[in-house]
Amino acid sequence: MIEGAPWRRWIFFYVPVTGFVVALLFPFYWMIITTVRPDRELYRPWNAPNYAPFWTMHPTLDHVRDLLTTTLFSTWMLNTMIISLAATAISLFCGLLAGYALSRLKFPFAGMIGTGIFITYLVPQTLLFIPLSDIIRNFKLGDSPWALILTYPTFLIPFCTWLLMGYFKSIPKELEECARIDGATRWKAMLYIIFPVAIPGILSAGIFAFTLSWNEFIYALVFLSSPEQKTVPVGVTSELVRGDVFYWGELMAGALLGSIPVAFVYSFFVEYYVSGITGSVKG
Amino acid sequence: MARVAMRSLNKKYDEVHAVIDVNLDIHDQEFVVLVGPSGCGKTTTLRMVAGLESITSGHISIDEKIVNELPPMDRDIAMVFQNYALYPHMSVYDNMAFGLKMRKFDKPEIAKRVQEAAEILGIEQLLKRKPRQLSGGQRQRVALGRAIVRHPQVFLFDEPLSNLDAKLRVQMRVELKKLHERLGTTAIYVTHDQVEAMTLGDRVVVMKDGLVQQVGDPMELYNEPANRFVAGFIGSPAMNFAAVRVAAENGSLWAESEGIRIKVPESMQKRVEPYAGKEATLGIRPEDLHIAGAGDPTDLTFDAAVEVVERLGSEILLDVAVGPTTMVASVEPTATAKVHEKLRLAINPERLHFFDNETEAAI
Numbered sequence: 001m002i003e004g005a006p007w008r009r010w011i012f013f014y015v016p017v018t019g020f021v022v023a024l025l026f027p028f029y030w031m032i033i034t035t036v037r038p039d040r041e042l043y044r045p046w047n048a049p050n051y052a053p054f055w056t057m058h059p060t061l062d063h064v065r066d067l068l069t070t071t072l073f074s075t076w077m078l079n080t081m082i083i084s085l086a087a088t089a090i091s092l093f094c095g096l097l098a099g100y101a102l103s104r105l106k107f108p109f110a111g112m113i114g115t116g117i118f119i120t121y122l123v124p125q126t127l128l129f130i131p132l133s134d135i136i137r138n139f140k141l142g143d144s145p146w147a148l149i150l151t152y153p154t155f156l157i158p159f160c161t162w163l164l165m166g167y168f169k170s171i172p173k174e175l176e177e178c179a180r181i182d183g184a185t186r187w188k189a190m191l192y193i194i195f196p197v198a199i200p201g202i203l204s205a206g207i208f209a210f211t212l213s214w215n216e217f218i219y220a221l222v223f224l225s226s227p228e229q230k231t232v233p234v235g236v237t238s239e240l241v242r243g244d245v246f247y248w249g250e251l252m253a254g255a256l257l258g259s260i261p262v263a264f265v266y267s268f269f270v271e272y273y274v275s276g277i278t279g280s281v282k283g
Numbered sequence: 284m285a286r287v288a289m290r291s292l293n294k295k296y297d298e299v300h301a302v303i304d305v306n307l308d309i310h311d312q313e314f315v316v317l318v319g320p321s322g323c324g325k326t327t328t329l330r331m332v333a334g335l336e337s338i339t340s341g342h343i344s345i346d347e348k349i350v351n352e353l354p355p356m357d358r359d360i361a362m363v364f365q366n367y368a369l370y371p372h373m374s375v376y377d378n379m380a381f382g383l384k385m386r387k388f389d390k391p392e393i394a395k396r397v398q399e400a401a402e403i404l405g406i407e408q409l410l411k412r413k414p415r416q417l418s419g420g421q422r423q424r425v426a427l428g429r430a431i432v433r434h435p436q437v438f439l440f441d442e443p444l445s446n447l448d449a450k451l452r453v454q455m456r457v458e459l460k461k462l463h464e465r466l467g468t469t470a471i472y473v474t475h476d477q478v479e480a481m482t483l484g485d486r487v488v489v490m491k492d493g494l495v496q497q498v499g500d501p502m503e504l505y506n507e508p509a510n511r512f513v514a515g516f517i518g519s520p521a522m523n524f525a526a527v528r529v530a531a532e533n534g535s536l537w538a539e540s541e542g543i544r545i546k547v548p549e550s551m552q553k554r555v556e557p558y559a560g561k562e563a564t565l566g567i568r569p570e571d572l573h574i575a576g577a578g579d580p581t582d583l584t585f586d587a588a589v590e591v592v593e594r595l596g597s598e599i600l601l602d603v604a605v606g607p608t609t610m611v612a613s614v615e616p617t618a619t620a621k622v623h624e625k626l627r628l629a630i631n632p633e634r635l636h637f638f639d640n641e642t643e644a645a646i
Contacts (some may be wrong), residue, residue, distance in 0.1 A: 002631045175368050175370060177364075177368070178364060181333060181335075181362050181386075182429070182433070183382050183385035183386045192381075193370055195368070197371055199372075247350075275488050
């Protein structure tokens, strides 16, 4: 905490924090207010009388109703959910085993393999989608959920591996040694001791992986084409911007509903998630 | 319960030769302490016995069976770690039961053994708690409990008391000793604390730089240290050393240096004789020095100037300057010595030590 006179606390703490919070939350506020604002207010020019962009006197759920009845939004939600869960599960499984191996087992080139995995994470998706689309076409996976379920792990596995590797390193190796003396094989020690202790790390890796897949845009845009296969980010932006007409109300309603699962997951696991990132195991 | 034997045991890491040719026989029911400064190879030796570290060469046998290639779980040992290594997600009961569950004991037997161990250690009321709800001393007990429920052949202790505060450490030391009396299980105990080593060990192994310096019961190490390192390591405060020249005069030998001229006692003449005219190191324990009285012969005393007075209650430690060297003398608590005072110190002639300057071996 900042010490000294009250004005110091105001200048160095409350004012910056307030600014930060407002800057962070304003887009969400804008999303909500645009969702419930009727069309006649949305498309009113800025110099019209009674122009009030920051609030509305006539909130309406028309846009949400339109979104759910006239578009495939619920299908997109379901697609996104299935794809995100599957990609997260695959990545967590691989990341757990790889992270454990890289942090605990001594084998030749362990360090190099670790760095190698990290480097693949650094290759930007905007480049990687070109060779990947070739592969997707060759395996005839285009326009199916598998195209994403199998390509998302290309960036999720390195991510999970590194996060979990760091977490496993923070667990005292004596825990495992003790388990092995107590009669557990390495596999059992991993299953009964290391993984349960690493739950905060595993959960945060899972949350991150889920969020990354949920929000992923470019692969989904490139690999999927028919409207009923699309995910929320692609569906909303491609189906609700028709020609040069932006259906702002529906767009924002889609964004709002689409961010609910992520917000839910975060708030539910926030405690685990914080201790997972700070990586503290208390004995 | 079992014998443990190490034969020509070696451990090499990439560049470090951590354990060099260790030969050690640990008898059934014996409590052996490995002691030495950090990096001396004591923990590595213990970890090789546990099977947590591979053996570069040589072999280890437990109960006449060579265990070099056996995984830790098949060696029938239990280990207590410095940081306790309690499983944080399990209750105390589950922590203690884990080893038995892994070995497929049936439930009533597990419950019985855990209860039994908990009673021995006085932790029955803690069985439902999680490790994070326990104090340091309680965690230590749980770690001990986890080791004893298995009734292993050998206990391994890796500095188990060094995370406790001083008072608790003394208390747990006594309890460990009692526990060993009661169970009689062969135990190997690693510590860097020579007091722990002396009080706990039936025999003590002093190590330095990967080499065993001396093996013996505590008083043997104290009274007859094999070399200068052991002499300086065992005993607190540490032994005083002074570089001396051995001179032969009038048919007897004298140890001389600036400020000191002491007659080598008859019993040592023979051993010290080859060093006549040469340099050697004289060793005197602080408790073998006292303030000279009228009865002390002058050829066993020397002048000293008091620099620091440390009153410990049961004794007084005097840091004194003797010529260019500093020594510590442990004197009666009734002594009235003051800082800067000049006094004469007398030695106990039967308890002098001489060391070769090159090999550092005792003469």
